[in-house]
Amino acid sequence: MTVVMGYSSPMLDKFLISMQNARMSHAQEARISGNVCFVRAYAKINLTLDILGRRADGFHELATVMQTVDLYDTLCLTATSDDRVTLICTTPELSNDENLAARAAQLVRQHFALTQGIGIELYKRIPMAAGLGGGSSDAAAVLLALQQWWQLPLSSTDLLNMAVTLGSDVPFFLTGGLALCEGRGERVTTLAPYWPSLMRWLLLLKPAISVSTAAVFRSLPVGDYTDGTHSRAIRSALQARNTPRLEDLYNGLERSVLETYPEVARARDDLLKAGAPFVRLSGSGPTLFAPFSELACARMVQAQMQAQGYEVHLSRAIHPGAGNVCVY
Numbered sequence: 001m002t003v004v005m006g007y008s009s010p011m012l013d014k015f016l017i018s019m020q021n022a023r024m025s026h027a028q029e030a031r032i033s034g035n036v037c038f039v040r041a042y043a044k045i046n047l048t049l050d051i052l053g054r055r056a057d058g059f060h061e062l063a064t065v066m067q068t069v070d071l072y073d074t075l076c077l078t079a080t081s082d083d084r085v086t087l088i089c090t091t092p093e094l095s096n097d098e099n100l101a102a103r104a105a106q107l108v109r110q111h112f113a114l115t116q117g118i119g120i121e122l123y124k125r126i127p128m129a130a131g132l133g134g135g136s137s138d139a140a141a142v143l144l145a146l147q148q149w150w151q152l153p154l155s156s157t158d159l160l161n162m163a164v165t166l167g168s169d170v171p172f173f174l175t176g177g178l179a180l181c182e183g184r185g186e187r188v189t190t191l192a193p194y195w196p197s198l199m200r201w202l203l204l205l206k207p208a209i210s211v212s213t214a215a216v217f218r219s220l221p222v223g224d225y226t227d228g229t230h231s232r233a234i235r236s237a238l239q240a241r242n243t244p245r246l247e248d249l250y251n252g253l254e255r256s257v258l259e260t261y262p263e264v265a266r267a268r269d270d271l272l273k274a275g276a277p278f279v280r281l282s283g284s285g286p287t288l289f290a291p292f293s294e295l296a297c298a299r300m301v302q303a304q305m306q307a308q309g310y311e312v313h314l315s316r317a318i319h320p321g322a323g324n325v326c327v328y
């Protein structure tokens with residue numbers, strides 16, 4: 001490794017590091033080649049989103065079951081000879097220092113007082129500000145990639161603290177897969193991988209508008225709060241390897257988003273008319289997901305929606321790092 005560390009390297013306990021990496025075995029694995037490190041950052045969907053109440057800090061108390069899907073951004077990290085973090089993105093408006101991926105790299109540098117420069121190239125495939133967690137996933141991928149590439153002695157608590165600083169969804173992406181997230185989103189309980197055959201294929205439709213998560217949460221009426229019933233029900237069903245009841249795939253932000261953004265309501269109607277059996281909002285939207293048991297049906301609906309000018313991705317649930325074979 002030719003990276004010049006700008007701090008006096010602590011005595012690294014190789015055993016502890018390998019234990020730590022073993023614990024993270026189902027998180028993204030960075031592909032490292034000399035001076036360059038590639039990592040994938042997967043998108044997520046929310047199977048449920050229960051908003052329990054508003055907290056004193058302005059955030060909302062949540063219970064949400066999330067799953068990573070195989071729509072991903074690719075990040076390429078290089079060690080640079082200056083002492084800066086630079087980020088270039090295929091989506092020009094994301095090429096700036098405020099990008100969560102750049103901020104994640106800065107946090108790691110600050111934590112270890114590193115002066116080593118880092119260049120980040122970000123190939124964006126996950127639509128931005130879409131409810132698919134793309135920016136959060138990019139940030140988590142940078143934390144994990146730097147940890148693995150530079151063998152940094154970051155404990156799970158260090159990683160979690162950095163992740164929470166970057167955003168409520170970032171802790172989930174440190175492990176990915178299927179998880180129940182509570183609190184602001186930072187209390188992550190990883191669930192055993194299980195995915196019902198009814199949802200084998202997923203269409204992700206992104207209406208051509210942006211939705212501000214903060215605005216959606218701010219204007220949410222108290223009547224849309226729930227007590228976490230849906231998330232508990234989905235968790236129990238999936239843990240028992242049962243097919244969940246569709247009415248438990250509930251998103252507490254959906255009613256408000258459909259009412260405020262007619263483009264999202266229209267896209268939902270169009271999906272249903274084209275033959276999607278079920279449609280749900282992911283996160284604060286505007287992306288809608290529709291599950292299918294058969295690829296042919298998913299492709300047929302995708303083609304119809306694309307003919308109407310919609311951006312639609314065909315995807316499936318994925319458990320990152322599980323290798324090429326996936327049981328669901």
Ligand code: C5P
Nearest residue numbers: 058059060062167168169184213214217
């Ligand atoms: O944490 P993050 O920056 O991703 O959150 C974006 C916005 O979403 C916050 O500024 C807040 O308005 C809202 N939010 C919330 N409660 C949460 C997560 C996010 O109110 N648990």
